[in-house]
Amino acid sequence: MEKIKSTTILAVRRNGKTVIAGDGQVTLGSAVVKHTAKKIRVLNEGKVIVGFAGSAADGLALMERLEEKLNKYKGNLVKSAVELAKDWRLDKYLRRLEAVMIAADKNNMLLLSGNGDVIEPDEPVLAIGSGGDYARSAALALYRNTDLDARKIVEEAMKIAGEICIYTNQNFVIEEIE
Template identity: 50%
Template sequence: QEMLEGKLESYSGDLRRAAVEMAQSWRKDPTLQKLEAMVIAFNDQDLLLISGNGEVLEPDESVAAIGSGGYYAQAAAVGMLRHASGMTASEIAKEAVNIAADIDVFTDHEIVTDEIEEK
């Protein structure tokens, strides 16, 4: 975080330039090279994934997620963005699983949901 903040200060708040410079510095630093991590950075114009491999990626959708459950979180968020109005929880879950199945080879499109009605 401090590295990104320093780069943002150096490049007058230009997130894209700061992200590229940070990724290059991260990749070249012998200590940080061993850190297998990613950073999500965003502002009102850009959403970027920065990796320790020196990659700066811009997601296709306005959603980014990282971590062991990242694909599923991303799927749910994309589902919400695509169908934010008038969807039930079951519909959102089905959309999220369908999107996850498109992303993850270990997830299929066979979806069964159960709903519990409140009394």
């Protein structure tokens, strides 16, 4: 089977607001097979936003595991992310999952991967997926050189990524928390 390419997920935090957006495109080989996929979820009673790139089933399974960790560790995102990354790396089943995640709350923004990575960016801008580099570059330029709020930075950077990356469209799901 051909490899599925999809997703641009972008997170920005500014002035107490954290915003994460994901596009809706899923591509199989050279064909777009879905325009409105939802790759962003709100967890922990609206206190955590998560976006994933990679296999939908794997991404959703990881979100479910993260939510279990958030419940276990009373909403502590960093502790939950570290524990999930340890499980993801060590568990025979989880190790086979192919997805990357961004998880954010009002204070933290983290990239989680199956390699055991839990990375907090130097600046509050983070992106993953096929168009992630385009979205991150645009968002960093806007973050550093304008006074736009987090939502506007995300909207504009995602538009730019969608204009450049053939695996990214203009159907965005955007969630924010304060």
